Every structure is written in structure tokens, then in C-alpha cells.
Amino acid sequence: MAVRDRIEVLEQPAEQRKNNFNEVALGYNYDMAKEEAKRCLQCKVPTCISGCPVGIDIPGFIREIVKENLEGSFKILKSYNYLPAICGRVCPQEVQCEGACVLSKVGKPINIGALERFVADWASENNVQFENTEYSKEIIIKNNKKRVAIIGSGPAGLTVASELGKRGYQIDIYEALHEFGGVLIYGIPEFRLPKSIVKKEIFDLEKLGVNFLKNIPVGYAIPVHEILEDYDAVFVGVGAGTPKFMGIPGSELNGVYSANEFLTRVNLMRAYKFPEYDTPIRVGKKAVVVGGGNTAMDAARSALRLGADVTIVYRRTEAEMPARKAEIHHAKEEGIKILTLATPVKYVGDENGNLIAIECVRMELGEPDESGRRRPVFVNGSNFIIEADTVIEAIGTEANKFLLSQFPDLKTNKYGYIITNEYGQTSIPKVFAGGDIVTGSATVILAMGAGKSAAQGIQKFLED
Numbered sequence: 288m289a290v291r292d293r294i295e296v297l298e299q300p301a302e303q304r305k306n307n308f309n310e311v312a313l314g315y316n317y318d319m320a321k322e323e324a325k326r327c328l329q330c331k332v333p334t335c336i337s338g339c340p341v342g343i344d345i346p347g348f349i350r351e352i353v354k355e356n357l358e359g360s361f362k363i364l365k366s367y368n369y370l371p372a373i374c375g376r377v378c379p380q381e382v383q384c385e386g387a388c389v390l391s392k393v394g395k396p397i398n399i400g401a402l403e404r405f406v407a408d409w410a411s412e413n414n415v416q417f418e419n420t421e422y423s424k425e426i427i428i429k430n431n432k433k434r435v436a437i438i439g440s441g442p443a444g445l446t447v448a449s450e451l452g453k454r455g456y457q458i459d460i461y462e463a464l465h466e467f468g469g470v471l472i473y474g475i476p477e478f479r480l481p482k483s484i485v486k487k488e489i490f491d492l493e494k495l496g497v498n499f500l501k502n503i504p505v506g507y508a509i510p511v512h513e514i515l516e517d518y519d520a521v522f523v524g525v526g527a528g529t530p531k532f533m534g535i536p537g538s539e540l541n542g543v544y545s546a547n548e549f550l551t552r553v554n555l556m557r558a559y560k561f562p563e564y565d566t567p568i569r570v571g572k573k574a575v576v577v578g579g580g581n582t583a584m585d586a587a588r589s590a591l592r593l594g595a596d597v598t599i600v601y602r603r604t605e606a607e608m609p610a611r612k613a614e615i616h617h618a619k620e621e622g623i624k625i626l627t628l629a630t631p632v633k634y635v636g637d638e639n640g641n642l643i644a645i646e647c648v649r650m651e652l653g654e655p656d657e658s659g660r661r662r663p664v665f666v667n668g669s670n671f672i673i674e675a676d677t678v679i680e681a682i683g684t685e686a687n688k689f690l691l692s693q694f695p696d697l698k699t700n701k702y703g704y705i706i707t708n709e710y711g712q713t714s715i716p717k718v719f720a721g722g723d724i725v726t727g728s729a730t731v732i733l734a735m736g737a738g739k740s741a742a743q744g745i746q747k748f749l750e751d
């Protein structure tokens with residue numbers, strides 16, 4: 288049987304979008320969504336479901352689109368995934384649901400992410416609410432006496448809040464920053480994930496009675512022992528937001544940023560709207576971004592939109608880049624250059640302490656490392672210079688060790704991430720954890736999946 292072509296989503300043209308922060312992918316209209324939904328073979332044993340970390344009934348929600356029952360489709364989605372408008376936009380579908388779709392063997396897989404986004408956006412535009420009828424009034428009233436603290440409002444914490452909130456628990460969610468959403472707010476830029484969408488999905492949680500507390504860095508503004516004393520259970524979902532640095536000569540020069548600082552200024556503080564918003568950002572004419580993950584792509588594409596000519600420097604080849612394929616494609620379309628098999632070894636400054644150039648060295652791929660990817664090794668004597676007045680290091684992040692050290696007897700692994708069982712329970716029985724603080728930097732949907740399991744663990748702990 289011939290497989291019909293996949294319906295591609297509408298997009299802002301590259302020439303236009305590189306001058307603005309508006310969303311790049313414009314999604315489907317209703318006709319396009321129906322056409323794409325009709326391509327789904329409705330497999331008896333759907334492999335796509337096993338590719339989704341939260342096991343969404345994918346053929347089920349797609350079937351309802353074909354039947355023009357968008358409300359029914361939304362209910363199916365929302366019963367598995369509390370943040371479908373977000374996951375539909377940022378999941379690395381090529382290695383998750385779409386990578387597991389049978390059509391990917393003979394042509395292009397169903398555009399599951401775009402269909403999920405379409406349904407979620409439709410529900411939001413039409414003010415369709417997801418009513419939770421799963422729990423009886425008795426269960427909700429009984430649970431209401433139990434208090435759970437959630438530390439961190441990223442996708443992991445938000446998922447625990449939604450799962451336990453709908454079961455009637457009293458939830459306080461503590462967030463260090465002045466806005467909720469974790470990386471969804473301060474990391475992923477507006478042109479990939481509009482903040483209005485994140486806020487809308489979070490607003491739905493407030494309706495469940497979840498108590499949102501902002502500007503409270505736990506362990507600093509409030510001691511950990513107080514949280515442990517005051518609550519029946521605690522969920523730690525603080526992510527892995529501490530940036531790693533190259534630590535090479537010249538790191539102190541003006542123009543050297545961590546991606547964390549750069550993206551926080553741009554996204555959380557809206558520096559791209561300076562002076563309407565009062566946080567400035569300085570991007571010169573030639574920016575270099577070091578790294579190959581989503582963070583590197585986001586930083587590079589933000590710097591481009593702020594007027595710089597941008598080169599990404601990555602120590603492996605494009606095939607090993609961990610970023611979503613769509614972002615690499617979009618970055619290239621927008622004119623960002625990618626220099627592979629190279630890494631900076633020194634930043635060079637002028638007499639005023641401003642970055643003017645980067646000394647790099649060529650790399651080649653050696654034996655595979657523990658991640659299975661071939662390890663990059665230096666090619667001796669291959670040093671060369673790139674002119675640059677801005678460099679953004681996006682080489683990874685790690686756990687906040689100070690916060691974790693305040694939990695008595697909390698076991699962590701050799702990388703400093705929290706050790707848990709499959710239900711997110713840590714070495715302290717009433718403390719659960721999930722998301723990047725357990726796995727290291729991963730994905731939104733994996734953090735949500737961990738939040739779901741931890742919510743089950745907390746429920747079992749409190750109800751047994």
C-alpha cells in the first residue's frame with residue numbers, strides 16, 4: 288500500500304522569523320490535522336505508544352480527530368499527559384513516539400506531536416476544560432488532611448502537583464524564581480514554546496487548588512528541616528540547572544556567557560524586549576555557541592534574533608548532536624553555521640577585557656564512551672582562531688549540591704544526582720524525587736513520567 292505524504296506544519300519563513308521571537312512552527316489548521324490523522328493506520332498493536340514515556344493512547348486520540356470529536360480527543364490526551372500543548376511542541380518525537388511509528392520504516396511517521404499540539408491548542412482556544420471524574424468525593428476529602436511540599440515547579444513538580452492535586456491532597460509548590468515552569472519558562476525560548484501556553488497549562492493547576500509559592504529558594508530562604516517537619520511527604524523536582532563551564536583561559540572576559548545566564552536574561556527577563564523590560568543583554572556582531580544540545584540551539588537562535596552572526600562549535604559530528612532534529616534543521620535554515628569536530632581551548636581578549644577571538648582545536652572521534660557515542664580527541668597542532676565578540680557555553684549542567692547536602696542522609700550517585708527507586712522514593716522515606724535531579728539533564732516528558740511515578744509512590748506511602 289502506498290503511504291500518503293505526511294502533512295507538514297505551517298511555519299514562519301526563515302527570512303522573516305530570524306528577526307522576531309514569535310513561534311516558528313504555526314501548527315495545523317483543522318483540515319490539515321484531519322488529513323494527517325487519516326494517515327494513521329490504527330495499528331492493532333500500536334508501537335507508537337511504547338515510544339511515548341507516558342504511554343498516551345495515541346491511536347485513540349488520533350481516531351477522535353478523524354471523527355471530528357476534538358473534545359473526546361482532548362480528554363484522552365489529558366488523561367495521560369497534563370501538559371499536551373507543551374509536549375506536542377518540545378518532545379524529541381523522532382526518538383520517542385514518532386520514532387516508534389510503523390510508518391517510519393516505509394516513509395514519514397505520523398506527525399503525532401503536531402496533532403497533539405493541535406488538539407491541545409483547540410481546547411485552549413475553545414475554553415474546553417478537562418473534568419476529573421476519576422476520584423470519589425470521599426477519597427478527596429480523606430486525602431485533604433495530608434500535606435505535600437513540592438520543591439521546584441518544572442515539568443516534574445507540576446506533574447506531581449496535578450496528580451496529587453486531583454486526588455485531593457494539599458499541595459504547596461515552592462519555586463525559587465518569580466515565575467513557574469522551570470526550563471519551560473527560563474530555558475526554552477518563546478519562538479519554540481510561547482510563554483502564554485505554559486502559563487495557561489499552569490493556570491489549570493491552580494484550579495485544582497494547588498498553592499503556588501514563588502521567590503522561595505528552599506534551602507536558602509527556608510531551611511530544608513522546616514519543610515521536612517511541616518509536611519507528610521516532600522517531592523524534590525529542582526532540575527539540574529547549575530551550569531558547567533569550559534574553565535579555559537580567558538573565561539573572565541566580557542562577552543563570555545553561560546547558556547543558563549544568556550537564556551535566563553532572554554526568556555525569563557525578556558531582555559530581547561529591552562528597554563521595554565529593564566534587563567539588558569549584550570550580543571555583539573559575531574557570536575559563537577559551544578555545544579550541540581537543545582540549549583546550544585536555543586542560545587544560537589536567540590543570539591541570531593538579537594542581530595549576531597552565529598556559529599555553533601561542536602566537538603563531535605552532527606550525527607551525535609543531542610538536540611531535536613527539528614531545531615538543528617531550523618537553525619541551519621535561519622543561517623546559523625555549524626562547525627563540527629572542534630572545541631575552544633582559549634578565549635582571547637583586548638586591552639579592555641573584551642573578547643575578540645577564540646582559539647579552537649580540531650577533534651577526531653575515538654573509541655565510544657559510556658554514552659555509546661565516540662569520544663572526541665584532540666588533533667595535536669591543529670589550533671586555529673575564530674573571530675568572536677560573544678561566546679555562549681552550552682556544554683551541560685549539573686545538580687545543585689548545596690541544596691541536596693541539606694537533606695540528612697540523602698543518597699546521591701557519583702554525579703551528584705539523587706538515587707531513587709522506581710516510585711521516586713529516596714533514601715529518606717518521606718522524600719521523593721524525579722526529573723533532571725535524578726537522571727541528569729533529560730527531557731520534559733521524562734520529567735513528567737518521573738513525576739507521575741513519584742505521585743503514585745507518594746500516594747502509596749501516605750495511604751498504606
Ligand SMILES: Cc1cc2nc3c(=O)[nH]c(=O)nc-3n(C[C@H](O)[C@H](O)[C@H](O)COP(=O)(O)OP(=O)(O)OC[C@H]3O[C@@H](n4cnc5c(N)ncnc54)[C@H](O)[C@@H]3O)c2cc1C
Nearest residue numbers: 439441442443463469470505526581722723729730731734
Ligand atoms: C535550554 C533548554 C532547552 C531544552 N529543550 C528541550 C526540548 O526541546 N525538549 C525536551 O523534551 N527537553 C528540553 N530540555 C530539557 C527539559 O527542559 C528538562 O529535562 C526538564 O525541564 C526537566 O524538568 P524538571 O522538572 O526536572 O526540572 P526544571 O525544568 O529544571 O525545573 C526545576 C525548577 O526547580 C526550581 N528550583 C531549583 N532549586 C530550587 C530550590 N532550592 N527551591 C525552589 N525551587 C527550586 C528551578 O528554579 C526550576 O524552576 C531543555 C533544557 C534546556 C535547559
Ligand code: SF4
Nearest residue numbers: 339374378383384400
Ligand atoms: S507526549 Fe511526547 S512522546 Fe508522548 S505522544 Fe506526545 S509528543 Fe509523543
